[in-house]
Amino acid sequence: MGTTRKDRDPPAGLRRRLFWSLFLSALIPAVLTLVGGSLVLRELVAQTGSVGPWAAVADSGRELLDLIRGSEASADVTAAAERHRQVLSESLRLSQIYAVVGERIIFLTPLAGLALLALVGGVAALATRRLASGLAAPAEELAEWIRKLGAGEPLPSSDGAGPRGEVAEFRTLRSGLRDAAERLEEAHLRELEQARARSWADMARRVAHEIKNPLMPMRMAAERVAGAQDPALAEAGTILLEEVHRLDELARAFSQFGRPVEGPAAAVDLRELLQGLGRRLGLDDALVLELPPEPVWVLGHVEALERVFRNLVSNALEAQAVPGTPRPAGRSAHRPAPGPPSTPEGADAPTTSWEDDGDPWNGDGQEPEPVRVRLVQAGNRARVVITDRGPGIDPAFLDRIWEPDFTTRRKGTGLGLPLVRQVVEHHGGRVSAGNRRDGGALFQVDLPRTGPPMGFDEGTP
Structure with missing residues (x-):
């Protein structure tokens, strides 16, 4: 028109x-x-x-x-x-x-x-x-x-107060129009992001279906080759099995993308979840858990949340293994977490500051720091911070790492972090990433806190 x-x-x-x-x-x-x-x-x-x-x-x-x-x-x-x-x-x-x-x-x-x-x-x-x-x-x-x-054109940049003697109602209208423009821009960006996510989810499910069909005969053939007497054939079969396994993981990730978390939500103790994850990973020397002494409850799905933190911890461990970055030395796998930040109950603590408090493990610069997972209670939210001493994230990629078609790893699917974000936002939380001031990357997950389940006795170990 x-x-x-x-x-x-x-x-x-x-x-x-x-x-x-x-x-x-x-x-x-x-x-x-x-x-x-x-x-x-x-x-x-x-x-x-x-x-x-x-x-x-x-x-x-x-x-x-x-x-x-x-x-x-x-x-x-x-x-x-x-x-x-x-x-x-x-x-x-x-x-x-x-x-x-x-x-x-x-x-x-x-x-x-x-x-x-x-x-x-x-x-x-x-x-x-x-x-x-x-x-x-x-x-x-x-x-x-x-x-x-x-x-849809941008409004002029804000120039502070209006002309001298201007009617106050005009200043109110100008401020209201700026707010409306910002909300429209945010809504437009959300709409574009949601449309792109829906498109990717649909494509990912179709790709997963097409990949899964030939995987079973490929796996069976690779297993036969891996069991051959000829060492060269056996080695080739082993390589084929590894690639089939990678394709299977890729298909599983594709099928999960865009799919809502199924089943009713329940109270989940993040402290227990992270402890169990640390035990299952079995990386006492490479992983430090800083957990509070009391349970930290959120409303969610245990398996989905465990996949979130497993993905973030795995990424951090892989970043530690990049050539040229320090490898973690022997550490105690657990220690008490520092006290929560000074935030009034019910308030949200800031989520954009990546400054790290003093670290006695890395103060002398002699021994490298392992991947650290810290759980604290920040007001009405539970906060999990995962840090590593890898090369960090290229600042040009900080906004793109959440896109489903973006990856910097040779064998990456590009769906890990988008799946993390999808699950966290489904739980009413938010996830963000940044770089530490003294090197390495930092991922922060904020989830709404909830009360313990009915019948839970805090005195029970």
């Missing part, structure tokens, strides 16, 4: 419309007040200050006084009539003056009103122009932002 010029620049005349709306809102009442006041003043002067009525009264008064003089009235009446004549003459004189002043007022008032109106109009024009500019500029900017938001 195309956009018209009006859609691209919707408030082009907003500044002009605001100016005339505000200016006329101030000017029209002033004009009406001036015209109405002039008419009322003219009528008032005409009714109270006209010379005509006073002249008629004076003429009738003079006739009355002349009659009194010509009659044989008493001296008192004649004196009173004379006083009345003087007062009447003075009133007539004042009426004439008032009439002249009234005429001047009637003539000059509109002129003064026009001058005042011009002054008020000028002030109103300046004020409305400034106000219109202050309203139109941010409105035009926000309209342009909305257009960019609808078109």
